Amino acid sequence: MSEAIARAHPNIAFIKYWGNRNHDLRLPANSSLSMNLDGLQSETRVRFDSALSKDQFILNGKNQSAEPLQRLISFLNIVRGKASLRDHALVESHNNFPAGAGIASSASAFAALALASSKAAGLELSEKELSLLARRGSGSASRSVPTGFVEFHAANKDEDSFATSIAPPKHWALVDSIAIVNEEHKKTGSTDGHRFAETSPFQSIRVEGTQERLKQCKQALLERDFEAFAEVVELDSNLMHAVMMSSQPPLLYWQPGTLEIVQHVRQWRREGLAVCTTIDAGPNVHVISLQEDSDEVSARLQEISGVVKVLTAKPGGPATEVS
Numbered sequence: 491m492s493e494a495i496a497r498a499h500p501n502i503a504f505i506k507y508w509g510n511r512n513h514d515l516r517l518p519a520n521s522s523l524s525m526n527l528d529g530l531q532s533e534t535r536v537r538f539d540s541a542l543s544k545d546q547f548i549l550n551g552k553n554q555s556a557e558p559l560q561r562l563i564s565f566l567n568i569v570r571g572k573a574s575l576r577d578h579a580l581v582e583s584h585n586n587f588p589a590g591a592g593i594a595s596s597a598s599a600f601a602a603l604a605l606a607s608s609k610a611a612g613l614e615l616s617e618k619e620l621s622l623l624a625r626r627g628s629g630s631a632s633r634s635v636p637t638g639f640v641e642f643h644a645a646n647k648d649e650d651s652f653a654t655s656i657a658p659p660k661h662w663a664l665v666d667s668i669a670i671v672n673e674e675h676k677k678t679g680s681t682d683g684h685r686f687a688e689t690s691p692f693q694s695i696r697v698e699g700t701q702e703r704l705k706q707c708k709q710a711l712l713e714r715d716f717e718a719f720a721e722v723v724e725l726d727s728n729l730m731h732a733v734m735m736s737s738q739p740p741l742l743y744w745q746p747g748t749l750e751i752v753q754h755v756r757q758w759r760r761e762g763l764a765v766c767t768t769i770d771a772g773p774n775v776h777v778i779s780l781q782e783d784s785d786e787v788s789a790r791l792q793e794i795s796g797v798v799k800v801l802t803a804k805p806g807g808p809a810t811e812v813s
């Protein structure tokens with residue numbers, strides 16, 4: 491019997507990953523860039539035990555079956571294969587933020603699971619190997635392994651598709667104020683969404699331009715140039731949603747409250763506030779600002795009628811083992 495516990499933060503992508511070049515291996519269609527979200531986290535305990543007759547998965551206190559359990563078993567099979575292990579596992583995981591609402595719970599979940607399960611299986615993986623492993627559970631999870639601001643390199647080969655840190659959390663005092671419009675579980679998850687992406691006539695154009703946008707975003711981030719950053723972050727998010735809306739079946743994650751927030755933020759920026767939006771596969775809006783303005787941004791967001799609550803997160807660290 492062997493056990494390990496790990497924690498990881500979710501991340502918000504400034505340059506989005508949408509669509510795969512290989513669905514089974516989750517090799518992303520394009521590279522992406524993100525920031526880990528401090529304060530929000532998944533904590534996961536994995537115990538491999540020869541006395542267990544099957545894998546068991548408890549998420550936020552509830553025993554899981556069907557798809558979530560199957561996805562966990564497939565992931566554990568990869569770890570068991572690497573460690574030449576046959577034991578089944580008990581996995582207990584807890585998120586301190588709402589799942590399935592565009593706050594990428596799968597990213598922190600699989601990053602924490604990659605670290606906890608590999609340690610519990612007796613494997614000592616490098617950061618690169620952990621990022622490669624986390625990717626097999628969820629593409630964006632590869633970005634929750636390294637610290638701070640992170641680039642996920644798209645490639646044709648399994649061993650080249652992993653994420654690396656481009657700057658530590660203290661590099662730039664940004665805050666993500668996440669305006670929650672709806673906490674319900676989204677109807678179409680990203681695993682299906684990635685498959686639909688290639689049916690959109692805009693996907694190939696989006697993918698083609700990503701490298702240039704990533705270069706611009708990385709430069710703006712490294713130079714702490716908010717204006718340049720805001721422009722490319724909003725463009726990239728809008729391009730992903732254009733692909734989502736025009737795929738077969740079409741995916742429309744936006745709700746009335748989503749648009750209401752986007753319009754307010756555009757107005758605030760016109761008035762001189764350094765603020766911009768980015769939206770993942772859900773209705774909630776990630777409002778990015780400088781730390782010095784974040785109390786003001788959060789207060790303004792709370793006044794918008796469609797906003798249920800606001801979570802705030804600073805740049806976060808890497809996935810860590812809890813001893």
Ligand code: PMV
Binds near residue numbers: 594628
């Ligand atoms: O890791 P996945 O399969 O949940 O995909 C993430 C997709 C987006 O959150 C919409 C974009 C991104 O890059 O995080």
